[in-house]
Amino acid sequence: xxxxxxxxxxxxxxxxxxxxxxxxxxxxxxxxxxxxxxxxxxxxxxxxxxxxxxxxxxxxxxxxxxxxxxxxxxxxxxxxxxxxxxxxxxxxxxxxxxxxxxxxxxxxxxxxxxxxxxxxxxxxxxxxxxxxxxxxxxxxxxxxxxxxxxxxxxxxxxxxxxxxxxxxxxxxxxxxxxxxxxxxxxxxxxxxxxxxxxxxxxxxxxxxxxxxxxxxxxxxxxxxxxxxxxxxxxxxxxxxxxxxxxxxxxxxxxxxxxxxxxxx
Amino acid sequence: xxxxxxxxxxxxxxxxxxxxxxxxxxxxxxxxxxxxxxxxxxxxxxxxxxxxxxxxxxxxxxxxxxxxxxxxxxxxxxxxxxxxxxxxxxxxxxxxxxxxxxxxxxxxxxxxxxxxxxxxxxxxxxxxxxxxxxxxxxxxxxxxxxxxxxxxxxxxxxxxxxxxxxxxxxxxxxxxxxxxxxxxxxxxxxxxxxxxxxxxxxxxxxxxxx
Numbered sequence: 001x002x003x004x005x006x007x008x009x010x011x012x013x014x015x016x017x018x019x020x021x022x023x024x025x026x027x028x029x030x031x032x033x034x035x036x037x038x039x040x041x042x043x044x045x046x047x048x049x050x051x052x053x054x055x056x057x058x059x060x061x062x063x064x065x066x067x068x069x070x071x072x073x074x075x076x077x078x079x080x081x082x083x084x085x086x087x088x089x090x091x092x093x094x095x096x097x098x099x100x101x102x103x104x105x106x107x108x109x110x111x112x113x114x115x116x117x118x119x120x121x122x123x124x125x126x127x128x129x130x131x132x133x134x135x136x137x138x139x140x141x142x143x144x145x146x147x148x149x150x151x152x153x154x155x156x157x158x159x160x161x162x163x164x165x166x167x168x169x170x171x172x173x174x175x176x177x178x179x180x181x182x183x184x185x186x187x188x189x190x191x192x193x194x195x196x197x198x199x200x201x202x203x204x205x206x207x208x209x210x211x212x213x214x215x216x217x218x219x220x221x222x223x224x225x226x227x228x229x230x231x232x233x234x235x236x237x238x239x240x241x242x243x244x245x246x247x248x249x250x251x252x253x254x255x256x257x258x259x260x261x262x263x264x
Numbered sequence: 265x266x267x268x269x270x271x272x273x274x275x276x277x278x279x280x281x282x283x284x285x286x287x288x289x290x291x292x293x294x295x296x297x298x299x300x301x302x303x304x305x306x307x308x309x310x311x312x313x314x315x316x317x318x319x320x321x322x323x324x325x326x327x328x329x330x331x332x333x334x335x336x337x338x339x340x341x342x343x344x345x346x347x348x349x350x351x352x353x354x355x356x357x358x359x360x361x362x363x364x365x366x367x368x369x370x371x372x373x374x375x376x377x378x379x380x381x382x383x384x385x386x387x388x389x390x391x392x393x394x395x396x397x398x399x400x401x402x403x404x405x406x407x408x409x410x411x412x413x414x415x416x417x418x419x420x421x422x423x424x425x426x427x428x429x430x431x432x433x434x435x436x437x438x439x440x441x442x443x444x445x446x447x448x449x450x451x452x453x454x455x456x457x458x459x460x461x462x463x464x465x466x467x468x469x470x471x472x473x474x
Contacts, residue, residue, distance in 0.1 A: 063269040070269065070324045075335060076298060096317040099298045125318070 022160055023227045031160055035136070039110050048212040050087050050120075055207055056218075062089075064256050065153055067249075068182045069093050071258060077101040078148040081172065083137050083165075084108055084155020088117035094151075095126045105147075107135040108155075137165040142172045153182040157228035166241035173263040179243060181234070184225040185250070185257035192253045200225065231257050268310045268324035275312070276322035283320065285389045292383050293318065299376050304329040304344040311344075314380065333371045341376035344369040354381060 021028045053061050069090060074080055076099040082091045085106040094104045108114045111134055118132050135141050137152070137159050150169050159165045169179050187193040200222035208218030229237065231248050238246040243261025250257050283289045296316035302325055304311035311325035311332065325332060329344045345368045352358045362368035396404035433440040
């Protein structure tokens with residue numbers, strides 16, 4: 001093969017990777033851009049993230065997260081990875097449940113969110129058994145078979161290649177370990193779906209504008225939820241990654257779903 | 265939405281608020297740190313697990329009593345019982361009887377359950393001080409003094425009402441008998457029983473002699 005031909009092939013591959021598209025909300029963007037676009041969203045909302053969560057969900061997000069913790073089966077001495085842990089809602093509880101003999105790793109790709117989470121947890125006096133790692137869920141920087149439990153709450157829909165993230169999580173889970181993904185999903189009822197659409201496309205951006213001075217980020221939130229795989233599709237992706245005994249629970253009529261899978 | 269999550273969230277907030285109101289409870293929490301108490305009540309759809317650290321975390325247990333008992337590690341206590349048996353658990357002497365009667369299943373460290381019971385039984389909350397934080401010392405003291413005076417007056421009224429009603433029923437209307445009459449009646453019944461026993465004994469003696 002000549003040098004010229006090699007350069008042409010490389011150039012063609014490069015062109016293909018540049019033109020490979022993915023969704024960012026309802027927009028189609030270059031795959032390589034999505035991570036930075038998502039990062040911009042979370043840089044923008046990090047400071048008001050907790051307040052907005054309470055406002056948008058009327059506080060119900062706390063119950064969704066509590067249910068996730070109940071289902072996690074975390075015990076003293078466990079090693080827990082909280083991916084896209086954001087402001088540390090799950091990590092705070094896990095830190096107390098695993099006790100001094102266990103550890104919790106709060107991982108987030110976004111440094112702003114990680115800093116807000118770290119400050120919040122330190123203010124609560126939770127310092128001894130929590131590590132903070134800026135990490136991409138698609139390429140987790142941990143050895144194989146490292147964690148007993150991995151959770152990801154409201155993070156998977158922002159990942160560019162969701163299947164890569166699930167594969168990566170499968171790799172770092174110990175045999176016998178479990179993954180829990182809490183994420184917005186598809187409402188089970190048509191009526192609820194219509195009300196939910198109206199709320200998320202008309203009211204949510206206005207709330208974002210009023211509280212966080214950022215309507216665009218909350219418009220992205222609504223759009224990204226619609227683009228996220230529904231319950232059965234995500235369950236299939238779990239199985240494709242190698243997880244077993246996969247199931248899900250619909251919460252609040254399917255607005256949110258908790259998916260579970262085990263690595264054996 | 266799982267109702268259990270709402271219940272545990274409410275219970276957790278309430279328990280931790282109560283504990284925070286008594287400064288000494290932090291000290292009583294120390295020996296419980298790192299321990300778990302799981303309670304399964306037959307009438308409730310899920311079990312409740314209390315996890316102790318510097319505070320109490322309340323979890324809804326998605327698994328059955330038999331499944332969670334697998335995790336015995338010396339730092340856990342698992343209890344399965346029914347609502348009507350719960351009050352009896354404060355008496356340690358009753359526990360063996362309840363287990364034998366299949367009214368109580370107990371696995372793990374009993375001392376965790378006892379320390380948890382002590383934590384709440386020994387709560388000593390100065391409610392006047394708590395109110396004073398919001399209203400100031402004088403209004404809080406006045407409010408509690410008034411409440412205590414009202415309670416004493418109410419108790420005195422209750423005693424007078426009880427005495428008056430008793431007198432009316434036993435003396436004036438003659439509907440019920442007085443305490444003294446009941447005691448006298450009981451004494452007479454006892455005497456009669458003794459007489460019957462003596463008569464039985466004498467009768468049997470006479471029968472033997474024949």
